[in-house]
Amino acid sequence: MSRQGSSLRTYLLTRVALAVPTVLILLTMVFLLMRVAPGNPIQAALGGHVSQKQIAIRSHRAGYDRPILEQYGDYLKGAVTGHLGTTLTDHRTIGNIIVENGSATLELAIAAFAIALAVGIPIGISAGRWRDTPVDIGGRLFGIVIYAAPVFFTGFLAQLLFGTALGWLPTSGRVGPITEFELSKPTHFYLIDSLVTGNWSAFSDVVLHLILPALTLGLLISGVIIRLVRVNMLQTMKGDYVEAARARGIRERRVVIHHAFRNALVPVVTVAGLQFATLLGGAILTEQTFNWPGIGAELVRYLNNRDYIAVQGIVTVFAIAVVVVSVLIDIINAFVDPRVRY
Amino acid sequence: MGRIRGFAVAGAAVAALAVAGCGSSGTGGGGTIIRGTTDQPVSYDPAGAYDLPSYDVVYAVYQNLLTIPAGGNKPVPEAAQSCDFTDKTTYKCTLQSGDKFSDGTSLDSKDVKFSFDRNVKIASPTGASSLLTNLKSTSAPNPQTVVFNLKAPDATFPFVLTAASFAIVPADGPNAYPADKLQPSTKAVGSGRYTLASFKPGQQTVLEKNPKYSGADPAKNDRVFIQYFNTSSALKLAVQQGDVDIAYRSLTPTDLKSLQGASGVNIVAGTGTEIRYLVFNLGLQPGSSDAQKMAVRQAVAQTIDRQAIANRVYEGTVTPLYSMVPKGLQYADEAFKTQYGASPDVAAAKKTLQQAGVKTPVPLEVWWTPSHYGPSSGDEYAEIKHELDASGLFNVTLKSTEWNQYSTAAFTNKYPEFQLGWFPDYPDADDYTASFYAKTSFLNIGYDNPTMDKLLAQEKASTDSSVRAKDFAQIQKIGAQDAPTIPIWQGKQVAAVRNGISGVQETFDPSFIFRYWLITKG
């Protein structure tokens, strides 16, 4: 027992230690990518209005032509201490962007993932249980087609239907302007904030705005989940212990629910982690489509304005978040999944 | 069975929420105005502001020494009581007495001096300190007087003073601004008609009526929300559904056309001073001599069909422009119309080219940029190519790059002909002529006309309007003849407003100041 315990600890330590060079490589990549692109925020803002000489003078004064290594050093130092800087084009701190816009993206991602699981798991299990029947074919086809539809196309259709044609749901923003001003936001997660402060009209406003974007993104991810759950179901249904349960005379339904179902879900934890990166990426497009004030939308805006401090800061946080989540997933798996050897 | 019941419950819950939610979102009471826009501000510290969305709020929260009144095009005193040149290079302002900032601190000449000094000192990359290169020093001999010492005579200085970048900030008191760096936008404090109640970047700005405002014509409404949208289609839907009262900057021509028929929405338009023009790099353009090059430029000016562009591409939201100085500014005329006629004349263009000995079709490589000058840029230049090719005199190749590369390449001699736009720094004809025609112009296209430079120096130095009128007439005439730049259109200021909103038409004038305080609802 103790030997197993210490090797678990070694595994965990190794895993966390390995994360560090991964993050370092990511940060270096981000830094190089942004520096290699031509132009800087001053050029973006004042080009076509002020002479190139003036732009050069201001760029120099802002320190954009310092030696690369010096800028790299500053960047790494900032990443480690958590002071990723202030944006160049609108003087916001990266921390502020992460808290305010990051919370919007996270709220959307969590809602979308909940929908993805709620839709994907039942369909995946049914598809795996009744293999090659119309249920299976229908479920698989649904998963394939919904993933094939780009999120901005589904969003476009949703806006056409619910916004223009029916007028039932709002098609942009996170919440109405007055609610935005009046809602107090201790956690920046509006669903929680409105519940905690007992502000019911705000709560309904938030939910109405959340429905279309979360549904659009969630259905997209459900396509992936359906496929994965189905394959896992098929594998577990073939497993020996399931055969053994059947041989003992246990009813098929109980076999499915008790034995196959639970084991098919173990990889869902891994799925959650793997899809985290996809969720963040899909969030960029969803936010553009629905005018959701999240971190993806800000990223695109800063990229267009060549505000490389902002882009660096945001991508750094994205990268670190993805690495942290994957390490957490591995740790959880190490405890939960008996197949992981260490 | 359970699952179906679950769905029914969920459906009922959503329906209940929808009903409950109807009351909360949407417009507020009679004293609250909600404006939607796609432009995002850079900074609410005047020293860090040089863009229109920042200017909107700075004009509301602060005061300037001088301002342009609604519908006017000449500066009048605002925080100052009177201002005038005491000699060619000295401009003196006497302040109103009793002006206060919104926190109760009094406003006097030391605040004005502080505002100008820090603007120059901070020299923010996003600010307008480049407009103060002619300012030698600012002094405050007594609390009611400010004196500006200029390096050279400059008739445009009063206009420069109206720009939001030179609004007055507190030098002392609990909200004193830092002298060497920008004040955070969320903590903007001024003496204007509004106070900044809240600023959430990327989402909204909220202004509330300033009870301590002591100037003339205080705000006619109590609260203003400025809501930010990232696409014009979202903005258009919002104004259509009543989520915002005013949709201004920027709606596409498609949006506006669709809104024209919508119920509950009116389109309000006024003269704007935003222009678009085509630039020739004299070193790179076709033509083997100066005369030939000029002939090519004149032929293009003769062939472009501005009306077709305004109608077909922009659905009438822009007007054809016949001079680099847009209509509505003092001294603006229509020199290109006088020189080339109002509509295209292919025969005359052909003759011009023949006389100079230029072989047709002339190959033109025309560059444009996809998003910086609006999403219809591509359509506009496709239309221009169509017109020029159809005349048989030109063979146009269109090329585009995204803004950052474009803005560097265009001014470093890489593009023979390219698209450009201009926004006024201050509403004076000098800003639309000296910027392009002077030898030291940022355009860097190799245009050098000593007569032009002499005229520009003359109009800038003189405060006599008859002298300036004569000079500008000459300047625009030469500009049309030489045609290093060809003006194409002048944008209208266009907004979509809900029924019952008034005051928007009044504020649309060449100054580009969006006067929230004039707007009322109901």
Add this chain to the structure above:
Amino acid sequence: MAGIGRLSGLRRLGRDVHEARGVPKWILYSGLGIVAFFVILAIFSAQIAPYGFDQIAANGSPFPKQAPPSGAHLFGTTVQSTDVLSRVIWGSRTAIEVVVVAVALSLTVGVPLGLVSGYVGGKLDRGLVLIMDALFAFPYILLAIVIAFLLSSSIGQGIFTAAAAITVVYVPQYFRVVRNHVISVREEAYVEAARALGASRAVIIRRYVLSNVIQNVPVIATLNAADAILTLAALGFLGYGIQPTQAAEWGYDISRAVDDVGAGIWWTGLFPGLAIVLLVTGFTLIGEGLNDVLNPVIRYRRIRRPQIPPLEPEVSPLPAREREVVRR
């Protein structure tokens, strides 16, 4: 399992596909049908499409702007007065071109890297794995945007830039799968035998390892083709993809169409969007079908009924008296 020769893996694949029956077979063939349809559209765009991808007039009269579907323009026209049907057809050429270039590039980079890294191991392997994992961790669309952005400033926007951006995102996938398979294969008995016989590393990799590993690749290639189209459309939607003057691209068309939605103009976005859904579904069906057929965990094989030869009188070598004895 064991098989020699470079293409034995692919030959095995072909046999498995041929033997497939039932649902997986139909999935595979319908996917192939859809993709084949688009490939035909792509190759014969000039003949099939009624107009050019940026044509705004025909026979001297300009096309109407944002006109609904009609006889002259089956799918209507856009805000730039181009014909939607033509742009959808030309768009398939863009999509297929980008997919082909992207998959080819990813294969030529990812597979050899995976092979070498997995077989050689050691520091090279560890270093490559670290880099690939880092790339893998990056949200793919972010990476694609940044690469497209960078390349657009140096080599301009176009098919190659979009394909290169997609390649950078997918190389880690091929690398990872190939490498993992190589690691499991290199300890097999026949590889050890070849080593013992003195075969060089290059020969072993080429003859024994590659042929086994390669059967995983088609499944990933088709699924990545599907993702490549989605990434291309996403880049086009955000404005970092192919410009409208260079070629027709479905994602860009949808980005312009979003503006039309508010005005009730549905045809400019619906048709390019359906094209994306159909083509991506086609590739995914091929991938799913292949996976069903090849994945030993979930596939079924056609059950060949055992051939039992019929009973027939034998001519026995034994003399008649002994035959009696035997029969008893």
